[in-house]
Amino acid sequence: MGNAIEIKNVTKTFGKTIANKNVTLNIHEGEILSLLGENGSGKTTLMNMLSGIYFPDSGAIFVGGKQVEIRSPKDAYELGIGMVHQHFKLVDVFNAVENIALGFDTKRFGSFNLKRVKARAEEICKKYGFDLNMDQKVYEMSVSQKQTLEIVKVLYRGADFLILDEPTAVLTPQETEKLFAVIRNMKSDGKSVIIITHKLKEVLEISDRVAILRKGEFVGDIATKDATESSLTEMMMGEKVELNIERSLPVNTMTRIEINNLSVTDREGVKILDNISFKIKSGEILGIAGISGNGQKELLESIAGLQKTKPGSSIKFFAGNEGEQEMQLIGMTPRMIRDAGIHLAFVPEDRLGMGLVGSMGMDGNMMLKTYDSGRSFVTDRKLPRIQAERIRKRLGVVTPSLSTPVSRLSGGNVQKVLVGRELASNPTVLMTAYAVRGLDINTSYTIYKLLNEEKQKGVAVVYVGEELDVLLELCDRIVVLCGGKVSGILDARNTTKEEVGLLMTSYRGEVQEQ
Amino acid sequence: MIESLIAWILRAIPFGTIIMYGAMGEILTEKSGNLNLGVPGIMYLGGFAGFASSYYYEKLVPDPNGAVCVTLAIVCCLAASMLGGLIYSFLTITLRANQNVTGLALTIFGKGFANFFGAYILNGQSYTAAPLANSMFAHKIFPFADKAGVLGKTVFGYGFMVYAAIIMAIVMGIILSKTRVGLNLRAVGENPATADADAVSVNKYKYLATCIGAGISGLGGMYYVLDYNQGIWATTGQIEALGWLAVALVIFTTWKPVNAIWGAYLFGMFYWLYQFLPDIMGWKVASYVTDLIQMVPYVVTIIVLIVVSLRKKKENQPPESLGLSYFREDR
Numbered sequence: 001m002g003n004a005i006e007i008k009n010v011t012k013t014f015g016k017t018i019a020n021k022n023v024t025l026n027i028h029e030g031e032i033l034s035l036l037g038e039n040g041s042g043k044t045t046l047m048n049m050l051s052g053i054y055f056p057d058s059g060a061i062f063v064g065g066k067q068v069e070i071r072s073p074k075d076a077y078e079l080g081i082g083m084v085h086q087h088f089k090l091v092d093v094f095n096a097v098e099n100i101a102l103g104f105d106t107k108r109f110g111s112f113n114l115k116r117v118k119a120r121a122e123e124i125c126k127k128y129g130f131d132l133n134m135d136q137k138v139y140e141m142s143v144s145q146k147q148t149l150e151i152v153k154v155l156y157r158g159a160d161f162l163i164l165d166e167p168t169a170v171l172t173p174q175e176t177e178k179l180f181a182v183i184r185n186m187k188s189d190g191k192s193v194i195i196i197t198h199k200l201k202e203v204l205e206i207s208d209r210v211a212i213l214r215k216g217e218f219v220g221d222i223a224t225k226d227a228t229e230s231s232l233t234e235m236m237m238g239e240k241v242e243l244n245i246e247r248s249l250p251v252n253t254m255t256r257i258e259i260n261n262l263s264v265t266d267r268e269g270v271k272i273l274d275n276i277s278f279k280i281k282s283g284e285i286l287g288i289a290g291i292s293g294n295g296q297k298e299l300l301e302s303i304a305g306l307q308k309t310k311p312g313s314s315i316k317f318f319a320g321n322e323g324e325q326e327m328q329l330i331g332m333t334p335r336m337i338r339d340a341g342i343h344l345a346f347v348p349e350d351r352l353g354m355g356l357v358g359s360m361g362m363d364g365n366m367m368l369k370t371y372d373s374g375r376s377f378v379t380d381r382k383l384p385r386i387q388a389e390r391i392r393k394r395l396g397v398v399t400p401s402l403s404t405p406v407s408r409l410s411g412g413n414v415q416k417v418l419v420g421r422e423l424a425s426n427p428t429v430l431m432t433a434y435a436v437r438g439l440d441i442n443t444s445y446t447i448y449k450l451l452n453e454e455k456q457k458g459v460a461v462v463y464v465g466e467e468l469d470v471l472l473e474l475c476d477r478i479v480v481l482c483g484g485k486v487s488g489i490l491d492a493r494n495t496t497k498e499e500v501g502l503l504m505t506s507y508r509g510e511v512q513e514q
Numbered sequence: 515m516i517e518s519l520i521a522w523i524l525r526a527i528p529f530g531t532i533i534m535y536g537a538m539g540e541i542l543t544e545k546s547g548n549l550n551l552g553v554p555g556i557m558y559l560g561g562f563a564g565f566a567s568s569y570y571y572e573k574l575v576p577d578p579n580g581a582v583c584v585t586l587a588i589v590c591c592l593a594a595s596m597l598g599g600l601i602y603s604f605l606t607i608t609l610r611a612n613q614n615v616t617g618l619a620l621t622i623f624g625k626g627f628a629n630f631f632g633a634y635i636l637n638g639q640s641y642t643a644a645p646l647a648n649s650m651f652a653h654k655i656f657p658f659a660d661k662a663g664v665l666g667k668t669v670f671g672y673g674f675m676v677y678a679a680i681i682m683a684i685v686m687g688i689i690l691s692k693t694r695v696g697l698n699l700r701a702v703g704e705n706p707a708t709a710d711a712d713a714v715s716v717n718k719y720k721y722l723a724t725c726i727g728a729g730i731s732g733l734g735g736m737y738y739v740l741d742y743n744q745g746i747w748a749t750t751g752q753i754e755a756l757g758w759l760a761v762a763l764v765i766f767t768t769w770k771p772v773n774a775i776w777g778a779y780l781f782g783m784f785y786w787l788y789q790f791l792p793d794i795m796g797w798k799v800a801s802y803v804t805d806l807i808q809m810v811p812y813v814v815t816i817i818v819l820i821v822v823s824l825r826k827k828k829e830n831q832p833p834e835s836l837g838l839s840y841f842r843e844d845r
Binding site: 051053072073074077083085089090091092093094098101102103104112137139153268 | 693694697698700701704705707708709710711712713714826828829831834842
């Protein structure tokens with residue numbers, strides 16, 4: 001096996017940040033290579049230099065033994081390098097064929113003829129086992145269909161090197177299996193596939209070789225058959241990390257929130273949530289599984305008082321004190337809920353949109369919770385600063401100063417600020433949506449630990465997640481959503497990934513909670 | 515009554531042609547993701563350059579030739595308005611300045627520029643004319659127009675710019691929907707990052723679409739001065755109002771050039787509603803009501819916006835990245 005692509009001493013900086021430092025990496029012909037590393041370790045940047053999005057500051061790239069300059073995606077295509085980006089690069093109002101035909105030049109692909117493009121693309125689909133409707137518009141496609149289209153597009157351009165950036169992040173286990181089958185097909189066809197990921201289990205399952213980046217530098221590579229989860233983590237982090245989530249048995253659970261017949265429709269009247277009923281209990285972590293966009297967001301927002309619900313829906317809150325009445329949350333605004341003494345903490349999916357104000361610093365974001373406390377006409381700026389400082393120390397937020405706009409922090413730090421603020425309010429109910437999305441392993445486990453601490457304190461924790469492995473290890477019970485309905489409520493200790501995955505994709509009748 | 519209707523159409527179609535040029539140029543520009551609110555300014559630049567060149571040609575050359583006069587006017591109009599588009603492109607594409615601010619500044623600049631230099635030509639008078647250019651532009655190109663009755667009058671009785679606009683709209687529609695260039699251009703306006711990753715040269719498309727678009731918009735200004743306004747340059751602020759109407763028409767067409775044809779004439783009918791409808795219906799209308807009636811095109815645009823937004827059909831929405839600047843290494 002020859003070295004098909006050689007990256008030699010490549011460095012890339014963005015302003016003062018060093019994204020890649022002296023990276024040397026070889027990619028062989030006909031192999032499946034996993035590029036592993038934490039967030040911000042420079043995996044995507046490195047691959048973007050192969051696909052022509054960025055240009056290296058120094059260093060050289062060789063393809064087939066010859067030194068090349070990849071100045072634009074066009075150059076990359078001509079060298080047979082194609083990349084499927086994490087955020088799909090597709091035009092929504094175009095159909096599949098138009099997206100494939102985009103950017104062709106007459107010299108290489110002949111005159112403009114969409115019918116011919118369609119016929120050839122269908123041939124490729126057949127060869128590798130893709131399932132794609134060529135006339136469908138992209139905005140009507142599911143995430144997995146969009147990904148398929150991206151791959152077909154790259155193959156159509158004659159790519160021999162296929163770079164996939166976090167391809168499984170948004171797929172169900174079943175879809176992931178399908179994707180892996182296709183990747184193996186491509187390998188046997190002689191193509192090289194590079195997968196950027198931080199999911200260790202998938203690395204071990206699919207790849208031939210693993211290359212590891214840490215803080216922008218190449219740490220080493222290892223044949224997959226010689227690697228284990230813990231050896232890979234150690235290479236990634238540079239130290240041994242405990243990858244166990246300590247899950248304690250729930251104690252003194254009692255119903256905190258009871259949801260009955262909750263229905264929500266969107267503006268067009270399409271049902272997003274359809275007659276949902278389940279209970280959220282104190283002292284346990286309730287996982288919510290489902291393909292994203294199956295009503296998770298609306299569910300949490302209904303509880304938080306941000307979502308209009310259909311008549312007949314009921315969300316009851318039980319304070320649990322002797323003689324205290326249950327409270328109906330439907331119809332209450334977030335402010336009314338807070339004034340009623342209910343401590344609801346909500347870590348939304350859209351961190352910088354709903355959770356934090358990007359252009360304000362940590363202190364300013366703390367103030368969003370306390371701006372109307374105190375009696376003085378001017379706001380109290382001191383308390384939020386103290387609180388921000390405390391969160392910075394406790395969670396290890398890396399920021400130049402407390403007043404640095406949070407939008408300039410990395411994704412993990414942004415999430416720490418948000419989670420820290422929500423936990424500081426001593427919640428009785430803590431709701432998190434995709435709390436670890438885009439975070440590296442270390443930060444993820446910090447978050448898991450925090451959630452477990454809250455659970456032991458007796459907080460009712462709701463964890464909307466996408467990684468099934470984590471859901472199974474972290475949660476006590478799992479509610480599975482499918483098409484806006486509850487398709488199953490499972491005991492997380494006695495279920496399997498396959499069972500959850502199946503429920504996520506198929507609804508098999510009403511589920512009643514015992 | 516039928517005479518009133520004919521007179522109405524005879525007024526509405528040339529009027530519509532002015533804004534059709536303005537709107538077609540802006541559609542092309544917006545398809546590349548550039549929201550150029552400098553259309554009124556560009557129409558001023560085009561109108562003034564077209565007028566000034568033919569005015570001086572007629573004045574300075576002893577025996578002016580009609581064809582040369584027309585060519586000169588068109589070339590100067592295109593040059594001036596494309597220069598306006600180039601200023602806008604440089605600021606918003608290369609320097610990534612805010613598109614709305616740049617566009618509005620261009621409108622103020624174009625109007626000021628035209629009026630400032632117009633003052634030299636006017637030389638103290640309230641208006642001045644370029645009669646040869648006007649006769650050339652207003653010349654009816656179909657010889658049978660006068661003999662073909664009502665139809666000849668209303669359909670075939672205009673200068674060449676009216677028909678050029680229709681042909682241009684159809685050609686532009688075909689280019690946008692049926693060719694590789696059109697596909698790439700639309701992709702640039704929808705999602706420049708995607709177009710870039712697919713080896714479409716985003717800046718090239720944006721520059722070209724914006725400059726060519728500005729040139730087309732400028733033709734509207736020239737048509738206004740040399741044909742519609744009978745070759746007269748005056749100090750009225752009419753062109754600016756027409757420019758905004760053209761921007762409204764872009765939304766009305768849902769970014770489809772072919773819709774600009776009937777849309778522009780419809781806007782023309784609406785615009786002159788106040789003068790002809792009362793006649794036709796035999797009403798008496800107070801003068802303050804005419805101003806209200808003149809709002810109709812804008813009201814219709816708002817209604818279209820509401821209807822399109824409610825129907826939420828993706829194809830009828832503005833290009834997705836309209837108004838946003840693009841930088842490949844943005845993180």
